[in-house]
Amino acid sequence: MIIRRRLAAGACTLLAALTLGLLPAGTAAAEPASGEDAPKVELTLDVSGSMRARDIDGKSRMAAAKQAFNEVIDAVPDEVQLGIRTLGAHYPGENRKVGCKDTRQIYPLGRLDRTEAKTAVATLSPTGWTPIGPALLAAADDLKGGEGSRRIVLITDGEDTCAPLDPCEVAREIAAKGIGLTVDTLGLVPDTKTRKQLKCIAEATGGTYTSVRKTDELSGRVNQLVDRTADPVAVPVATEGAQECAQAPRLRPGLYSDREKFGQHRFYRVDVSPGQELRASVSIGADRAVHNDYGVLLRAVTVHGREVVRGSEAGDGRTDVISTGLRYPKAPADDDDKDAKETVCLQVSNSFSAPASVKTEPGLPVELTVDLVDGPDDASDVASFGLGRGWWLLGALALTGLVVGLLWGWLSRLRDVTGRSY
Amino acid sequence: MRSLRTAFTALICTTVLAGLTGFAGAGTAAAESPSPDAGESTSGPTQAGTGFRDATAVPPGSAATAEASSGDYLYWAFPVDAGQRPTFKAEVTLPQATARHGDSTWRIDVYDGLRRRQPCMYGMQSRAAGQDTGSVALSCTLRPVRSLADPWSDHPLPGSYYLRLTVTDAPEKDLGLPVRARVEADLKDAGGAEAVDGTLSTPLVPGASAKDAEDAEDDKAAEEEGGDDASPGPSTTRQTASSVEPEDGWSSGWWSDRWIWTAAGGVLAVLAAFGGRALTRRPQRPSRVPPGY
Numbered sequence: 001m002i003i004r005r006r007l008a009a010g011a012c013t014l015l016a017a018l019t020l021g022l023l024p025a026g027t028a029a030a031e032p033a034s035g036e037d038a039p040k041v042e043l044t045l046d047v048s049g050s051m052r053a054r055d056i057d058g059k060s061r062m063a064a065a066k067q068a069f070n071e072v073i074d075a076v077p078d079e080v081q082l083g084i085r086t087l088g089a090h091y092p093g094e095n096r097k098v099g100c101k102d103t104r105q106i107y108p109l110g111r112l113d114r115t116e117a118k119t120a121v122a123t124l125s126p127t128g129w130t131p132i133g134p135a136l137l138a139a140a141d142d143l144k145g146g147e148g149s150r151r152i153v154l155i156t157d158g159e160d161t162c163a164p165l166d167p168c169e170v171a172r173e174i175a176a177k178g179i180g181l182t183v184d185t186l187g188l189v190p191d192t193k194t195r196k197q198l199k200c201i202a203e204a205t206g207g208t209y210t211s212v213r214k215t216d217e218l219s220g221r222v223n224q225l226v227d228r229t230a231d232p233v234a235v236p237v238a239t240e241g242a243q244e245c246a247q248a249p250r251l252r253p254g255l256y257s258d259r260e261k262f263g264q265h266r267f268y269r270v271d272v273s274p275g276q277e278l279r280a281s282v283s284i285g286a287d288r289a290v291h292n293d294y295g296v297l298l299r300a301v302t303v304h305g306r307e308v309v310r311g312s313e314a315g316d317g318r319t320d321v322i323s324t325g326l327r328y329p330k331a332p333a334d335d336d337d338k339d340a341k342e343t344v345c346l347q348v349s350n351s352f353s354a355p356a357s358v359k360t361e362p363g364l365p366v367e368l369t370v371d372l373v374d375g376p377d378d379a380s381d382v383a384s385f386g387l388g389r390g391w392w393l394l395g396a397l398a399l400t401g402l403v404v405g406l407l408w409g410w411l412s413r414l415r416d417v418t419g420r421s422y
Numbered sequence: 423m424r425s426l427r428t429a430f431t432a433l434i435c436t437t438v439l440a441g442l443t444g445f446a447g448a449g450t451a452a453a454e455s456p457s458p459d460a461g462e463s464t465s466g467p468t469q470a471g472t473g474f475r476d477a478t479a480v481p482p483g484s485a486a487t488a489e490a491s492s493g494d495y496l497y498w499a500f501p502v503d504a505g506q507r508p509t510f511k512a513e514v515t516l517p518q519a520t521a522r523h524g525d526s527t528w529r530i531d532v533y534d535g536l537r538r539r540q541p542c543m544y545g546m547q548s549r550a551a552g553q554d555t556g557s558v559a560l561s562c563t564l565r566p567v568r569s570l571a572d573p574w575s576d577h578p579l580p581g582s583y584y585l586r587l588t589v590t591d592a593p594e595k596d597l598g599l600p601v602r603a604r605v606e607a608d609l610k611d612a613g614g615a616e617a618v619d620g621t622l623s624t625p626l627v628p629g630a631s632a633k634d635a636e637d638a639e640d641d642k643a644a645e646e647e648g649g650d651d652a653s654p655g656p657s658t659t660r661q662t663a664s665s666v667e668p669e670d671g672w673s674s675g676w677w678s679d680r681w682i683w684t685a686a687g688g689v690l691a692v693l694a695a696f697g698g699r700a701l702t703r704r705p706q707r708p709s710r711v712p713p714g715y
Binding site for chain 1: 476489490495573620622630679698
């Protein structure tokens with residue numbers, strides 16, 4: 001008996017061991033190795049001379065950055081492709097022209113070899129200029145191609161020293177390419193001017209700006225940004241709205257991106273079948289220094305120019321986007337024109353404005369979602385199924401019942417009197 | 423005999439009425455206390471999105487936390503069903519007072535699944551924090567969510583609700599400092615008073631048609647005149663906000679306490695009818711004859 005039990009236990013263990021042994025192999029094989037859709041992050045590190053300053057936890061900024069990088073490299077999720085680019089790492093001289101071209105990718109994008117990446121970072125020592133603009137351009141170039149989300153994480157301690165190429169303008173140009181690239185900036189103990197510049201870069205691409213004073217803040221933040229890239233996000237399809245409805249692109253349900261200048265109108269067309277409901281929402285991003293009062297208007301217009309329904313929103317103060325939406329349920333058709341689709345024009349306009357010094361090109365980023373779902377189950381009455389509620393309802397019903405009862409009794413009494421009952 | 427019957431009828435009447443009153447009272451009480459797991463929220467996601475598209479979905483009954491930089495725009499998405507009245511709460515732990523240079527104003531905004539901003543009926547939606555305060559608490563109570571509203575109104579409808587948290591006013595120098603945020607949605611039952619007729623076919627969840635569009639629209643696009651009419655394909659990835667649903671799925675919206683009220687009214691009417699009849703009827707025949715009804 002005991003032997004048999006032992007045997008069973010042994011078989012069980014063997015089976016478990018086999019399963020365990022097989023499982024990791026299976027998982028490894030199932031892991032997507034697709035280079036096309038992999039999320040990509042390029043860490044862009046400033047290695048200019050000023051990184052020598054010892055003001056982060058008593059260590060030099062460079063040492064803090066290296067330590068943070070090591071921690072980040074250890075924590076990067078497997079599916080993320082990580083690249084590392086430096087700026088100002090190699091040319092120690094005084095020639096501005098040469099110094100401003102000094103940006104190099106020290107670790108190429110691709111499947112991460114943690115040891116190699118760490119070695120590449122370990123060799124760095126603070127050297128030269130701070131060519132942020134060229135570095136951003138080069139990093140954007142590295143990240144080209146593929147369908148996954150893309151992010152540049154820029155870590156620097158000083159403003160760009162390579163005017164006239166304004167890194168903020170560079171960032172806006174990168175964003176305008178519509179490749180869904182975000183630039184997040186981290187400033188190591190920066191001054192006001194640097195902070196402004198880094199914030200401007202982040203704002204232009206929908207990224208974030210962080211000011212770092214401690215090593216663990218730096219590694220924590222970079223880790224968070226890398227993880228954020230790994231999360232799957234719906235990527236909008238670039239489209240271009242027209243100036244009037246007749247030339248507008250026909251949109252199918254989905255997520256779209258576009259650009260709209262100050263005061264410009266954009267038209268899109270959507271075909272709605274009878275019995276369907278069109279849902280559209282739009283958000284316009286404030287990616288530059290705009291005036292403090294702004295608004296957005298989304299209208300559903302028939303081809304003849306009649307407004308069906310609109311969504312509008314206005315706001316003031318600091319904001320990233322302003323958004324609105326609308327619903328247009330098209331009534332079910334009569335029998336004869338069941339397939340007659342209606343073309344609905346969506347008109348997007350904004351009331352952003354900006355000081356004259358702010359560039360108007362390219363336009364503000366527009367995000368448009370279009371959904372077509374079955375129409376609502378319409379109301380025949382305001383109340384749910386025409387049902388009532390409350391003491392007045394009870395009183396009214398009881399009173400009606402009482403009156404009916406009284407009449408009933410009175411009638412039966414009448415019949416008894418006339419002697420014709422039962 | 424007659425008086426006995428009358429007494430009996432009266433007794434039934436009283437019982438039903440008492441029951442009804444009790445029910446109504448219970449209903450109100452239930453509406454006032456938060457749903458069981460809203461108060462003691464479990465730990466939810468530990469991050470926040472940066473926009474509508476990547477808003478972090480928070481399952482019902484849990485609270486989300488996030489480490490961020492002041493100046494970030496933080497987005498979360500909560501599912502809210504018809505008949506619920508959500509109260510969104512946020513608490514921000516500010517950076518150390520020594521690192522700050524002045525007052526800052528924090529604000530939450532709530533947007534529905536169509537990205538329409540929803541007004542708050544109650545709650546401090548925006549609050550200024552002095553330089554020495556450690557944290558800011560914000561809250562926003564929406565109108566009760568109805569199952570349907572006409573397209574020209576922006577009344578809250580079932581679907582995803584986005585919560586955006588940001589600093590609206592702070593000294594330039596204070597942006598980019600580390601902050602911690604914690605948000606949750608408190609859902610209360612709005613009761614049958616808010617039950618309306620009609621329902622949306624699908625809740626207002628972003629990308630609701632992304633899935634069926636793929637199947638249905640493929641052949642449609644083919645026969646369209648000028649097929650290359652700049653009609654890019656729909657995005658296949660669903661937005662993250664659509665990944666959470668209410669605990670028991672989206673309600674079909676047919677139930678409300680109006681059924682009980684109306685049914686009770688019907689019962690009451692019948693009882694009142696018998697009572698009325700008993701009052702006006704002629705005195706009964708001798709008791710050896712069985713009652714006529």
